[in-house]
Amino acid sequence: MEVNVFFSSLPCIGLDIGSWGVKLACVRRKTVVYHIEKFPRQNLPKKIVIDIIAKALSKMGVREKFVNTSIEGNEVIVRYANFPLMSKKNLLKTLNFEIEKYVPFKKEEISVDVEIIDRKFRKNQMLVVIVGAKRNLIEERVSIIKELGLEPFVVTTDCMALVSAFKKSSCFKPTVTIGLLDIGYKLSKLVIVKGGIPYFSRIINLGDFHFLSALIERYNLEIEEAEKFKCNLSDREKEVLSIFQRNFRNLPEEVQLSFDYCEHILGGVPTCLYISGGGAKTIFLKDFLKNYLNVEVHLWDVLESFHLNPSSEEKLFFNVAVGLSLTNRVF
Numbered sequence: 001m002e003v004n005v006f007f008s009s010l011p012c013i014g015l016d017i018g019s020w021g022v023k024l025a026c027v028r029r030k031t032v033v034y035h036i037e038k039f040p041r042q043n044l045p046k047k048i049v050i051d052i053i054a055k056a057l058s059k060m061g062v063r064e065k066f067v068n069t070s071i072e073g074n075e076v077i078v079r080y081a082n083f084p085l086m087s088k089k090n091l092l093k094t095l096n097f098e099i100e101k102y103v104p105f106k107k108e109e110i111s112v113d114v115e116i117i118d119r120k121f122r123k124n125q126m127l128v129v130i131v132g133a134k135r136n137l138i139e140e141r142v143s144i145i146k147e148l149g150l151e152p153f154v155v156t157t158d159c160m161a162l163v164s165a166f167k168k169s170s171c172f173k174p175t176v177t178i179g180l181l182d183i184g185y186k187l188s189k190l191v192i193v194k195g196g197i198p199y200f201s202r203i204i205n206l207g208d209f210h211f212l213s214a215l216i217e218r219y220n221l222e223i224e225e226a227e228k229f230k231c232n233l234s235d236r237e238k239e240v241l242s243i244f245q246r247n248f249r250n251l252p253e254e255v256q257l258s259f260d261y262c263e264h265i266l267g268g269v270p271t272c273l274y275i276s277g278g279g280a281k282t283i284f285l286k287d288f289l290k291n292y293l294n295v296e297v298h299l300w301d302v303l304e305s306f307h308l309n310p311s312s313e314e315k316l317f318f319n320v321a322v323g324l325s326l327t328n329r330v331f
Contacts, residue, residue: 012064012065012067012153012325013025013062013066013067013068013150013325014026014027014067014068014161014320014321014324014325014326015067015069015321016069016161016321016324017049017053017144018185019184020038020039020042020185021038021039022037022039022049022052023318023320024036024056024057025318025324025325026062026325027306031306031308032303032306032308032322032325034060034303034310034314034321037053037055039052046140046144049144050147065150065151066151066152066153067145067148067150067151067152068153068154068155068161068324069152070155070156070158070161071133071141071155071156072157072187072203073137073203075105075137076132076134076137076157077102077105077131078130078157078159078202079102079129079130080117080127080129080130080199080200081102081128081130082126082128083126083128084124084125084126085124085126086126088114095112095114095130099112099130102132103132110132110135111132111138112132113131114131117129117197117199127199131157138155141155142155154327156324156327157201158182159191161319161327162182162189162191162276163191163323164323164324164327165319165322166193166302167196168326169300169302171298171300174195176272177192177194177266177268178193178272178273179193179255179258179259179270179273180193180273180276180300181255181273181275181276181280181289182275182276182319183207183208183275183277183278183279183280184207184277184279185207185209185278185279186207186208187207188204188207188277189201190203190204190254190255199265200258200262206248206250207279208279210247210248211248211279211282212227212230214246214247215229227278230281230283231281231282231283231312232283245284245288248285248288251289252288252289253292255293256293259293270295271295271296272297273295273296273297274299275289275297275299275300276299276317277319278316278317280299281316300316300319301315301319302319
């Protein structure tokens with residue numbers, strides 16, 4: 001079966017493999033089946049990862065055979081570029097000769113997909129998103145799915161999955177420009193969305209790991225203790241706030257730089273920012289971002305749009321997985 005790299009249209013299981021665990025979701029009409037399994041440690045052998053995913057699927061009781069998954073990291077490149085108005089067929093022909101200008105890998109090492117996201121972006125110009133990734137990265141993720149006895153259908157990016165999830169959320173308004181910030185364990189994903197279309201996305205090399213590591217070192221905690229500690233502080237609030245600011249100070253700076261860039265291309269900054277992921281649970285983060293960026297900041301959990309009430313351990317973790325299950329051609 002041919003894998004539809006980056007964009008497609010069949011709803012199925014969403015598989016989000018992160019640094020510290022795996023999240024799965026399957027949208028069924030107006031509800032979602034979902035499950036999370038944590039890894040006992042990082043950098044696990046492939047066989048153990050497959051066993052953990054199989055365990056999660058068994059607990060979910062899903063029968064769907066098709067899987068959408070995502071990839072991120074230094075071997076995944078997303079570029080937004082202006083092109084003269086042309087058909088997608090001619091765009092692909094043009095990129096065939098120019099792809100290394102946008103994706104800095106050898107042509108024979110990568111898979112590439114492209115979408116025209118705005119044909120009226122500027123006079124006689126359209127805005128295009130180009131996504132390229134190392135083939136070995138895609139093949140590794142596909143092989144995991146096949147060894148589970150399932151069929152890979154879509155390989156996309158976390159950022160595109162976030163957009164799919166947001167468009168199904170009760171907070172989605174098609175006329176408003178907003179930011180989506182998913183703060184993962186080691187990386188954060190930022191997307192600027194206008195009218196349901198992603199006009200900008202990027203990876204920020206900062207995540208929950210940096211703050212948790214500082215807490216573990218300062219207070220001699222286990223990782224599980226640090227996870228709880230960051231959400232519920234006692235009499236150490238002032239000291240912990242100082243640790244938080246040292247470790248997260250670059251995050252709002254990077255978001256602001258992205259907002260400034262989007263003001264240049266879109267004529268305005270996002271009116272609000274929706275945050276998710278494990279890092280969004282940090283007690284200081286919402287106000288920290290709000291005060292720095294001077295925009296409204298909201299915690300966003302797509303499961304609430306399905307009238308579900310996830311536990312505190314599950315809350316804010318499933319936006320990418322649900323978005324993957326919903327993934328279609330979002331443009």
